[in-house]
Amino acid sequence: MIDTVAFDADDTLWQNEKFFQITQQSFESLLKDHSNTDDLGARLLAAEKRNLEVYGFGIKGFVLSMIETAIEVTDETLPPATVRQILEIGREMMAHPIELLPGAGDAVEAVSSNYRTVLLTKGDLFDQERKIAQSGLAKLFDHIEIVPQKSMRTYEEVFGRLGSGASQGLMVGNSLRSDVNPMLEAGGWAIYVAHPLTWEVEHAEVPNSNERFRQAKELREVPDLIKSLTVEARKPAGA
Numbered sequence: 591m592i593d594t595v596a597f598d599a600d601d602t603l604w605q606n607e608k609f610f611q612i613t614q615q616s617f618e619s620l621l622k623d624h625s626n627t628d629d630l631g632a633r634l635l636a637a638e639k640r641n642l643e644v645y646g647f648g649i650k651g652f653v654l655s656m657i658e659t660a661i662e663v664t665d666e667t668l669p670p671a672t673v674r675q676i677l678e679i680g681r682e683m684m685a686h687p688i689e690l691l692p693g694a695g696d697a698v699e700a701v702s703s704n705y706r707t708v709l710l711t712k713g714d715l716f717d718q719e720r721k722i723a724q725s726g727l728a729k730l731f732d733h734i735e736i737v738p739q740k741s742m743r744t745y746e747e748v749f750g751r752l753g754s755g756a757s758q759g760l761m762v763g764n765s766l767r768s769d770v771n772p773m774l775e776a777g778g779w780a781i782y783v784a785h786p787l788t789w790e791v792e793h794a795e796v797p798n799s800n801e802r803f804r805q806a807k808e809l810r811e812v813p814d815l816i817k818s819l820t821v822e823a824r825k826p827a828g829a
Contacts, residue, residue, distance in 0.1 A: 592779060592820045594753030595701050596735075598763030599711035599718065603698070603809075604725055605689040607787040610652060616679045617656050620672055625663040634659045639791065646738050648714030653680035684717060688724040691785075693810035698730045700813035708752055709734045710761070712768065740768040745776040760819065762812055765792035774800050779819055781806055 600606035618630050627633065637655040645651030656676050660668050701707050709731045711718055718736045722728050733752055737744055749759035756776035763769025764785040771794055773780045779802045797803045804819065806812050 592705065592758055592760050592816065594706040594708060594749055594759045595816060596708040596710040596748070596759065596761050597698060597701075597731075598761070598765065598769045599709060599721065599725075600713065601764045601785040601788060602691070602762065602769070602783060603694040603709075603727065604691055604721065607785070607789050608689075609683050609686050610789070611787065613652075613679050613683050614656075617660075617676065620675055620679075621660055621663065624660075624668060624672065627663045630659070630663060633663060635790065637662075642791075646714065647712055648717050649680060649683050650714055650717070652683075653677065656680070684720070688721055690725060690727075691809060693808055695727060695730070697809040697812045698727055701816060702730050702732070705816070706732050706753055708732060708748070710737070710740075710748060711735075712737050712740050740772055742772045742775040745773045745778060749776070749778065760816060764788055766794035766796060767792045770794075770803065771797060774802055778802065780804070781812060781815060783807075783809055783812065 597603060614631065614634065617634070621630060634655060637659045638652065641651055641655050641658070645654055653676065657673060660672065660676060698707065707730065709722065709727070713736070715736055722734060728734065735748055735752075737748075745756045745759070745761065749756040753759050756773065756778040759773075760779040760781065761769050761773040762781045762783060764783055765788060766782060770780040770782050774797055782796070782803070782805045784805070804815055806815055
């Protein structure tokens with residue numbers, strides 16, 4: 591029986607990657623007069639991947655990775671004024687208003703009327719708290735959990751503490767790598783709601799063969815899909 595449902599936040603309930611891509615375009619424009627490299631995007635992505643273990647996920651780590659990349663591609667000749675401009679576009683990201691995805695509020699509200707409902711997101715604590723407050727969705731959740739990263743152990747611990755264990759929990763998210771696959775590894779259920787701008791680092795193989803995996807085209811489908819899964823979860827083995 592499914593008793594606890596968790597929603598991811600970034601690019602599941604509201605836009606996130608969109609603003610990273612806009613900022614990356616601004617970053618590339620800033621550097622065009624200081625470097626002739628044609629693989630700036632790949633260099634930045636490599637820096638982000640290197641720095642995840644140090645800075646974690648979020649805007650602050652992204653800004654530091656932009657500065658690091660800029661220093662590298664300009665052979666350490668980057669003008670201080672350009673560093674300041676990179677910091678400024680990072681601040682703009684931190685101040686950008688939240689844009690809820692279609693059906694986000696209705697989906698969470700419908701689920702929360704029947705299940706213990708959790709917001710389970712990863713990233714920088716300060717930035718995630720800001721976005722949650724601005725979203726207006728906080729009141730719909732029984733609990734809000736912000737973690738540095740998501741793994742099988744994360745889901746085992748969170749659903750064990752807040753529900754009846756991962757086997758009776760369900761995760762809704764746009765990331766196969768962070769939201770779906772580790773939840774399935776923990777023995778839980780997962781609904782994948784794809785987002786067209788999901789960050790490359792979050793890509794993974796779609797686990798179509800797992801009987802506890804489902805896909806939804808949009809958030810509006812999620813409440814009814816969870817209801818159908820609850821019925822399925824109650825069936826005796828082999829039924």
